Amino acid sequence: MERNCFLSVLFTLYRVQATFNPFLQFASLGSLESHGFARNRFWSIDTDPPAFPTNSSSKAYIDLILRPSEEDLKIWPHSFEFRLRVALTPGGDLMLISRVRNTSTDGKPFSFTFAYHTYFSVSDISEVRVEGLETLDYLDNLQNKERFTEQGDAITFESEVDKIYLSTPTKIAILDHEKKRTFVIRKDGLPDAVVWNPWDKKAKAMADFGDDEYKHMLCVEAAAVEKPITLKPGEEWKGRLELSGVPSSYCSGQLDPQKVLSSS
Structure with missing residues (x-):
């Protein structure tokens, strides 16, 4: 697959950032950057990547690695290797596989939180619903991380949302009413899910966010937030995310959204 085609599919449907955060917070803490560095x-x-469970004959992919610089070690004094495989199937499914290894020689463990910062392009946020997180506990970042239990049969959006859902299933569905399209999130090693939309007032206050962009985006992140991951020297953690865009006749009833969640 041509590189430009790869990037076109990636950024048309999803905008993705890997958020490696060695502290349990979603704001800046001292010299550490917001959402990690x-x-x-x-x-x-x-x-020289390790073996990844990806068939190169059927996917376009690239392997990346991040090691700490001297400046990074000043703000977070731990040695690590962060490997990331980004793969795209011929059908447009996006797969992200992350590996974080503690390469310290001082015998000390370190802990970190993690999230794939995935922004989804939607037609109208008021016509979108998220299924798979109902009845789960969540931490509400708009109420000092107070713990609540989600009510109702799906998540819909009428105002600002910033929640961390806990102990989430391996599959989550985002149903776009107008486009009749469903995004399916499949994840491993990432027990939590962050759901965020800034709505109008916060969007206008953000310098890097258009005033009306909140209407056409939804952030649903596979994450490990509530319980930080701890690695001893030599240990490795792996997390995996797969994103699929599938036709959905949510309005006409030709496709039961629950079947998307239960299918393999």
Whole structure:
């Protein structure tokens, strides 16, 4: 697959950042950048990647690696290797596989939180619903991370949302009413899910966000937030995310959204 085609599919349907956050917070903490520093670093092509469960004959992919710079070690003094495979199937499914290894020689473990910062392009946020997170507990970032239980048979959007859902299933569906399209999120090693939309007031206050862009986006992130991941020297953690866009006749009833969640 041509490189431009790869990027076109990736950024038309999804905008993705890998958020590697060595502290449990979603704002800046001292000298540490908001959401961690991996998303703002220059990565290298990984010329010696470990075996990934991806068939190169059926997918376009690239292997990347991030190691801490001297400046990174000043703000977070731990040695690590962060490997990322980005793969795209001929049908347009996006697969992200991350591996984080503790390469310290001082015998000390380290802990971190993690999220794939996935923004989805939607027709109208008021016509979107998320299924798979109903009845689950969540931490509400708009109410000092107070814990609540989700009510109703699906999540819909009428105002600002910033929640961390806990112990989530391996599959989550985002149903776009107007486009009759369903995004399916499949994940492993990432027990939590962040759901975010800034709505109108916060969108206008954000310098890098258009005033009306909140209407056409939804952030649903596969994450490990509530319980930080701890690695001893030599240990490795792996997380995997697969995103699929499938036709959905949610309005006409030709496709039962629940079948999307239960299908393999």
